[in-house]
Structure formats: structure tokens, C-alpha cells
Amino acid sequence: MIFKSSTTAVPDVPAVPRHVAIIMDGNGRWATKRLLPRVAGHVKGVEAVRGVVEACVLRGVEYLTLFAFSSENWRRPAEEVSLLMRLFVTALEREVSKMHANDIRLKVVGDLSRFDPKLQDMIANAERKTAGNKRLTVSVCANYGGRWDIMQATSKMIANHPGVTEFTEEMLAPHLAMAYAPEPDLFIRTGGEERISNFLLWQLAYSELYFTDTYWPDFSADSLDAAIASYQARERRFGRTGEQVANKT
Numbered sequence: 001m002i003f004k005s006s007t008t009a010v011p012d013v014p015a016v017p018r019h020v021a022i023i024m025d026g027n028g029r030w031a032t033k034r035l036l037p038r039v040a041g042h043v044k045g046v047e048a049v050r051g052v053v054e055a056c057v058l059r060g061v062e063y064l065t066l067f068a069f070s071s072e073n074w075r076r077p078a079e080e081v082s083l084l085m086r087l088f089v090t091a092l093e094r095e096v097s098k099m100h101a102n103d104i105r106l107k108v109v110g111d112l113s114r115f116d117p118k119l120q121d122m123i124a125n126a127e128r129k130t131a132g133n134k135r136l137t138v139s140v141c142a143n144y145g146g147r148w149d150i151m152q153a154t155s156k157m158i159a160n161h162p163g164v165t166e167f168t169e170e171m172l173a174p175h176l177a178m179a180y181a182p183e184p185d186l187f188i189r190t191g192g193e194e195r196i197s198n199f200l201l202w203q204l205a206y207s208e209l210y211f212t213d214t215y216w217p218d219f220s221a222d223s224l225d226a227a228i229a230s231y232q233a234r235e236r237r238f239g240r241t242g243e244q245v246a247n248k249t
């Protein structure tokens with residue numbers, strides 16, 4: 001069962017994390033440092049996404065989840081928000097066929113109702129087109145918030161169990177927006193801040209956290225390898241002792 005919490009059994013730590021989730025931060029500062037407008041950083045950031053998707057395919061990562069726009073990012077100046085929306089549209093127009101040709105499935109996760117209906121249609125078409133692809137699932141979190149996710153899942157869970165007043169984690173999990181994926185093994189945040197910023201609150205419970213000062217537009221396949229190497233050097237205990245983990249009990 002894919003929605004079963006990954007914290008209930010001692011899982012094998014695979015050489016490569018199955019699921020990598022990234023907060024792509026630092027686009028604005030990357031641009032400002034070069035005396036460029038913030039938008040230049042976002043444009044460059046899209047290129048970095050392309051490189052990391054390719055690197056994940058080559059390394060055998062099965063799920064890559066990217067935080068592209070948070071539910072709080074609407075607070076930014078209107079021009080920046082509208083530019084980010086335009087970039088999203090252009091990226092979909094340019095990349096979806098290539099992703100499909102490379103056996104990559106695309107999912108867009110978040111409260112999509114706030115987006116322009118045309119963008120919503122493009123997203124639905126892209127998801128439909130790539131639905132059967134198996135090599136890598138790329139989830140783009142857009143107008144996503146971890147609290148939103150938990151609340152929308154809670155509402156659905158309650159509606160699904162009329163009259164029930166006691167609930168379990170197993171009843172909630174299938175309603176979370178990313179119930180199709182295992183929980184992230186490795187979480188990466190670029191740009192130097194060490195916070196979650198309302199990303200996958202539920203699903204990150206036992207993920208390994210990795211923070212780097214590298215700004216997102218500079219994040220390369222080598223940067224990904226450094227994060228994976230850090231992950232591989234850790235012992236995931238899920239509440240147990242190191243001895244138990246070594247003996248797999």
C-alpha cells in the first residue's frame with residue numbers, strides 16, 4: 001500500500017533515495033547578486049529544473065517533488081506573481097512533450113482552483129498525457145501549502161466516513177495530495193534558509209533534511225550528488241536504536 005507511512009517498518013536505505021523533495025529557493029538573490037531583475041533568476045531556475053530532472057532519471061530516483069509556488073507566494077508583488085505564472089505556462093508548453101518522450105510522468109499538486117482556467121486545462125492535459133509514464137514522477141507543487149493539504153485531506157476523510165468521530169493516520173493518508181507517492185526520503189532546500197516554509201508538513205516527518213547555501217539557479221547534477229552522498233551517510237532509525245536497525249528488528 002503506497003500510502004502506508006514509511007515510518008512503520010525498518011526500510012532498507014536504498015543506495016539512491018526513491019523520493020527527493022526540493023524547496024527551490026534563492027532565485028531572487030541569485031539575480032540580485034548579478035544586478036539582474038529577480039525574474040532573471042526565475043528564468044535561470046527553470047533551466048536548473050531541467051538539469052535536475054535529467055540527473056534524477058540517470059540516477060534512478062523514482063519521485064522528484066519540486067516546490068515551485070507556495071500558497072504564501074501570492075503575497076509577492078503582482079508583477080512577480082504574474083511573471084511566475086507566465087513562466088509556468090511556457091515551461092509546460094516547452095517541456096511536456098519532452099518529458100513524455102522520456103517516460104516521465106508529470107503531476108501538479110496544490111489548490112489549482114486559484115489558477116487561470118487556461119492554465120488549469122494545460123495542467124490537466126499534461127497530467128493526462130503523461131499518466132502512464134513509469135521512469136520518473138515529477139510533482140510540481142503549485143499554490144501548495146502543507147497546512148492546506150492536511151486540511152483538504154481531513155475534509156475528504158470526514159466526508160468519507162459519515163458519523164465517525166475517531167480517525168487514524170491510515171484513514172487520512174489516502175486523501176493527501178501526494179498519496180500516490182511514498183514519503184520523501186531526502187528533502188533538499190537550496191538558498192541557505194533552514195526552514196520548511198509550509199512545504200510537505202505531514203510527509204516530511206521522517207525525511208532526511210539537507211540544506212545548502214547554493215542558490216537554486218546554480219544547483220547542478222553535482223549538487224544533487226552531494227546531497228545524495230550526505231543522505232547515504234546517514235542512519236535512518238525511525239525511533240529505534242542503532243543496534244535494532246543494524247539487526248533489522
Ligand code: IPE
Nearest residue numbers: 024025026027028029030068
Ligand atoms: C524561489 O526563489 C522561487 C519561488 C519562491 C517562486 P525566491 O524567489 O524565493 O528567491 P529568494 O529567496 O528571494 O532569493
Ligand code: IPE
Nearest residue numbers: 023024025067068069070197
Ligand atoms: C519557499 O520559498 C517556496 C518555494 C520555493 C516555492 P520562499 O522564498 O517563498 O520561502 P520563505 O518566504 O523565505 O520562507
Ligand code: MG
Nearest residue numbers: 025026027191
Ligand atoms: Mg525565497
